[in-house]
Amino acid sequence: MLIKEELLMNYGAKIVNFTKGKYVFKENDDLVSYFQISTGTVKIVSEKKAGREFIQNISIQGDCLGALFLFLKHPYSVSAIAMENSRIIKLEKLCFDLMLKDNPKILLDLYKYTAENMHYTYLMKGFASESPSEKIMNLFNYLKKSKPPTDSYQVFLTRQQIASLTGLRVESVIRTVKKLQNLGILLVINRKIFY
Incomplete structure (x- = not known):
């Protein structure tokens, strides 16, 4: 507070x-x-x-x-x-x-x-010169830092909101989230993102 x-x-x-x-x-x-x-x-x-x-x-x-x-x-x-x-x-x-x-x-x-x-x-x-993966991971790191430490953080943002915050297109966010999921960096369960 x-x-x-x-x-x-x-x-x-x-x-x-x-x-x-x-x-x-x-x-x-x-x-x-x-x-x-x-x-x-x-x-x-x-x-x-x-x-x-x-x-x-x-x-x-x-x-x-x-x-x-x-x-x-x-x-x-x-x-x-x-x-x-x-x-x-x-x-x-x-x-x-x-x-x-x-x-x-x-x-x-x-x-x-x-x-x-x-x-x-x-x-x-500073996101302007970074790759979509870096932009999204930096955003998630920042959001996770504001919460109590846990192994996994649920991202309470829509793909549209992630796009708006990072300056990416929604399609790029969807592709990048899928890529990060395939790399084991993110977990997606019922369209909810966990980082």
């Missing part, structure tokens, strides 16, 4: 439930709140014309959504969409500002969180 739920609630936060596919916020919306995922998964996307989207990031329990925009005073430049039924903590901007003023250590935590996200962004941009 980036910021303890109890602290957020003490400053007036509310729990909002989002069903799969619902927007937490949309690109170009005005900044009004700090959001933190209590349970669930949310994708951060740039939306293109003709309904296409580019997934910038996938946020999980404990992650905050759009916090940096609260410091910029610009509208959101991305959208946040629930990938599954999710509980999101929502704290109005004025209350968020007061909480930061009263608890300056949170700024350091936000800074560390931002640095980790920038690392992820640079890692993803």
Whole structure:
């Protein structure tokens, strides 16, 4: 948890439930709140014309959504969409500002969180010169690192989402996953990928 739920609630936060596919916020919306995922998964996307989207990031329990925009005073430049039924903590901007003023250590935590996200962004941009296998394995390594250590990690992404995150075409993802499966690097059971 980036910021303890109890602290957020003490400053007036509310729990909002989002069903799969619902927007937490949309690109170009005005900044009004700090959001933190209590349970669930949310994708951060740039939306293109003709309904296409580019997934910038996938946020999980404990992650905050759009916090940096609260410091910029610009509208959101991305959208946040629930990938599954999710509980999101929502704290109005004025209350968020007061909480930061009263608890300056949170700024350091936000800074560390931002640095980790920038690392992820640079890692993803570095995929440009890699083979499809390397791109997919690097993505899976990054996702697996964010979970408790286990022998096998189930990848909770569709082939389309993997393609969007790596800059590959869906067909390339399907072929590459099959190739990695044949090499014994991945296991696919009932269309679910285990790494």
